[in-house]
Amino acid sequence: MMRVTNSMISRNSMTNINSNKVNVDTLNTQMTTQKKIIRPSDDPIIAVRALRLRSNLSELNQYYERNIPDAKSWFEVTEGALDNMEEILRNVYEKCVDGSTDVKTQEDRAAILKDMQSLRYQVYAEGNTDCAGRNVFTGYKTNSKLTFLKEEKDTSYEITEPVSFEDIEEKRFYSNEVKVPNSSAEVLTGVALGDMPEEHVINRIRLSYEGLGDIEAGDIKYIDADGNVQELEGTGYDDDGRPITVTTDMTYDQWVKDGYPVGYGEVIYFKETGELVMGKGVADFLGSEKAQLSVTYTKQGFKEGEVRPEHYFDCKNTTDPKNEITYVKENQEIKFTIAFGQELTINTQASDVLDASIGRDVDDLTNAVQAAIAAHDKVDKIKEMMTQQQYSDPASQEALGQWLEAAEKEAVYADENMQKLYARGITKFQGYLDQVKLARTDMGSREGRLNLTENRMANQQTTFEQLKSRNEDMELSDIIIQYTAAYNAYQASLQASSKANGQTLLNYL
Numbered sequence: 001m002m003r004v005t006n007s008m009i010s011r012n013s014m015t016n017i018n019s020n021k022v023n024v025d026t027l028n029t030q031m032t033t034q035k036k037i038i039r040p041s042d043d044p045i046i047a048v049r050a051l052r053l054r055s056n057l058s059e060l061n062q063y064y065e066r067n068i069p070d071a072k073s074w075f076e077v078t079e080g081a082l083d084n085m086e087e088i089l090r091n092v093y094e095k096c097v098d099g100s101t102d103v104k105t106q107e108d109r110a111a112i113l114k115d116m117q118s119l120r121y122q123v124y125a126e127g128n129t130d131c132a133g134r135n136v137f138t139g140y141k142t143n144s145k146l147t148f149l150k151e152e153k154d155t156s157y158e159i160t161e162p163v164s165f166e167d168i169e170e171k172r173f174y175s176n177e178v179k180v181p182n183s184s185a186e187v188l189t190g191v192a193l194g195d196m197p198e199e200h201v202i203n204r205i206r207l208s209y210e211g212l213g214d215i216e217a218g219d220i221k222y223i224d225a226d227g228n229v230q231e232l233e234g235t236g237y238d239d240d241g242r243p244i245t246v247t248t249d250m251t252y253d254q255w256v257k258d259g260y261p262v263g264y265g266e267v268i269y270f271k272e273t274g275e276l277v278m279g280k281g282v283a284d285f286l287g288s289e290k291a292q293l294s295v296t297y298t299k300q301g302f303k304e305g306e307v308r309p310e311h312y313f314d315c316k317n318t319t320d321p322k323n324e325i326t327y328v329k330e331n332q333e334i335k336f337t338i339a340f341g342q343e344l345t346i347n348t349q350a351s352d353v354l355d356a357s358i359g360r361d362v363d364d365l366t367n368a369v370q371a372a373i374a375a376h377d378k379v380d381k382i383k384e385m386m387t388q389q390q391y392s393d394p395a396s397q398e399a400l401g402q403w404l405e406a407a408e409k410e411a412v413y414a415d416e417n418m419q420k421l422y423a424r425g426i427t428k429f430q431g432y433l434d435q436v437k438l439a440r441t442d443m444g445s446r447e448g449r450l451n452l453t454e455n456r457m458a459n460q461q462t463t464f465e466q467l468k469s470r471n472e473d474m475e476l477s478d479i480i481i482q483y484t485a486a487y488n489a490y491q492a493s494l495q496a497s498s499k500a501n502g503q504t505l506l507n508y509l
Contacts, residue, residue, distance in 0.1 A: 017493050023486045035472055046471060053468040060464060063338055064457040068450065071336045074346045075447045078136050079440070081129040085354065086436045088123045091115070092362065093429040099422035104415075109373045116369065120362040121305045127350050137350040138311055139332025146311055146350050148302045156300035159315040163205050163293045165286040168278075169424070172417045173200040173260045178407045180381050187391060190399040197410040200260045203283040205293075206364075208313075208356040209306065210274035213298035217246035220267070220276070223292040232293065237265050237285035244282055271297070274360075305359070311349075312356045338453050344446060353439040354432075361428055368418040375411040382407050 029038055040047035095112055104112070127137045127146035134142035148155075175198045181187040222232040233246040245266045252272040255261070262268055264279040276295070278286075286293070298318070299309075309315040310327035317325040334347040382404045385391055391400055 014497075017497055023489075035474065049471050053464060053471060057461070057464045057468060059340070060457060060461055063340075064454070064461055067336050068338050068454050068457065071338060071344065071346045071450055072447075072454075074131050074136060075443060075450065077129055077131040078348055078443060079447075081126045081136065082348070082353065082436055082440045082443070084126045085123060086433065086440070088119050088126070089358075089429055089433045089436060092119055092365075093426065093433060096365075096422045096425035096429055100419050100426060104372070104418075109369050109376075112369055116362055116366045120359055120366065123358055123362075124305055124307060124354065127307075127354050136347060137353070139347065139349050140334065141310070141332075142334075144308065144310070146307060146354075148304055148306050148308060151302070151304050153301045154319065155302055156298065156318050157309045157315050158296065158298050158318055159209075159309045159313050160294055160296045161207055161313050163207070163276075163295060165289070165291045167205045168203055168283050168286060169206075170201050171204045171206075171275075171277075172413075172420070173202060173256070174198065174410070174413055174417075175200065175256070175259055176406075178375075178378050178403065178410050180378050180407070181385075181403065184390065184396065187385070187396050187399050187403070190402040191406040196406050197413055199413050202260060202262060203278050203280065205276040205278070206357070206360055207274040207276070207295060207297070208360065209299050210272065211299065211301060212271040212274050213300065214271060215248050215269060215295075215297050217248055219248075219296040220246055220269070221294045221296075223294075225289065229294075232267065235285075237281050242281075244285075269295075307350075307354075307356050307359070312351050338450060339457060342453065344450060344453070346446070348439050348443055353436055355435065358432055361425065365418075365421055365425060368414070368421045372411070372414040372418045375407065375414040378407040379404065379411050 095115065099112065124147045128149075129136055130142075135145060136142075137146055138144050176195050177197060178191075181189070217233040218231045220232045221229050222235055223229055224235075232244055234243045236242060237244050242265055245263065246269065247266060248269045250268055250270070252270045255268065255270070262277050262279050264281040267276055267278045267282055269276055285291075302308075310317070310329075312329065313327075314329050315327050317327070329351070332347075332349060333345045335343040336346050338344050382400060386397060386400045386404070391397065
């Protein structure tokens with residue numbers, strides 16, 4: 001039998017007391033923190049699981065508390081802008097419907113003109129909408145506005161604009177416009193039958209800007225049926241292979257002065273108006289081939305409210321020759337990560353919702369209304385002249401009758417042109433409206449996905465927090481019970497040790 005000494009009893013008692021004391025201290029700490037472990041070494045399995053759950057919960061909180069609310073704000077701002085765009089375009093559409101059917105008074109025309117001018121500016125202003133300083137319609141270039149906010153006379157771009165056979169449309173030009181006489185001598189000249197206002201219907205493709213720079217014939221490209229890009233000039237447009245000719249050095253004023261001539265197989269580029277007018281042979285050829293074209297041109301100077309080219313076209317900002325900036329038109333979807341491994345496109349790009357031609361279409365309508373107002377003003381002024389004493393003689397009355405006939409003919413042409421543009425505008429602005437509605441539908445479907453994901457993230461957040469709590473936390477009532485038991489054991493060990501260590505060898509002598 002092994003001999004047990006007093007020192008052994010003392011040493012074992014101290015060890016047991018210390019073990020109970022450590023247990024009491026551990027439970028005391030757990031009771032204070034209500035956590036199962038204080039350091040990873042306390043329980044490596046709990047520690048590893050805690051790190052994993054905390055990491056997942058932190059990532060989930062980023063999605064649920066930051067990314068998703070940010071995406072929802074972006075959607076709300078975009079939806080508000082799209083609502084306004086739809087209202088503006090519907091307003092223009094309704095004016096087109098109204099203007100295509102009714103005969104308008106001068107007051108009606110003036111009211112329409114005022115509305116058109118305000119709508120023309122506002123429709124693109126909605127494209128400048130931003131969310132917390134980030135422009136929502138400009139793709140990756142969130143720091144760039146959709147339009148020029150002020151006139152920039154020195155800003156210059158080289159632009160390559162794609163156009164199509166579908167962009168070919170008829171435009172009416174008018175020669176021999178009436179200039180109201182200001183004196184008896186001018187009145188007596190009258191208006192010869194050959195000098196009466198005349199209408200010219202010509203096919204044209206209108207570019208997105210006016211006031212352009214000079215180009216070469218080779219800057220107008222044509223994509224053939226095999227997908228090959230070649231210059232439009234020289235392309236055969238009929239069965240005999242007669243080549244298309246491209247004229248780029250004629251001024252618009254000279255063309256008007258010459259009576260709007262255009263050859264059957266000719267294309268004329270006008271930098272002043274940003275138009276390509278073409279003969280019937282070219283228009284028929286491009287239509288039959290369903291041709292796609294591109295025109296490369298330069299433009300220096302932009303008006304307030306004009307769209308910035310980089311949001312719509314391949315282009316190059318050449319304002320600073322030493323620091324030219326090249327832009328390539330591409331799909332620029334901004335994606336937010338809204339859940340584990342799930343991304344959502346939050347932006348709507350301007351080129352998908354606002355056509356660059358809307359402003360030019362409104363300008364055409366505005367010009368037509370202005371022409372109609374001016375033509376009817378001429379009629380009213382000549383009628384007033386016919387009532388004045390100084391023109392009461394038969395010769396003046398006869399001459400004024402000729403002037404009135406010419407002015408009324410010009411007014412009829414102006415009204416017909418305005419109504420035809422309105423009728424064409426019905427189709428165009430219905431298309432623009434449909435484009436906005438499609439963008440809203442697409443955004444609505446994405447917003448629906450976002451809401452579903454938000455609900456799922458809320459549930460996952462609750463689940464992860466519960467898992468984290470079960471892994472790390474302790475119930476206070478359980479800890480108190482364990483602490484009480486451990487403390488009692490500690491006190492009992494102290495009492496037992498005091499009795500055991502209180503006996504020495506002297507007690508037996």
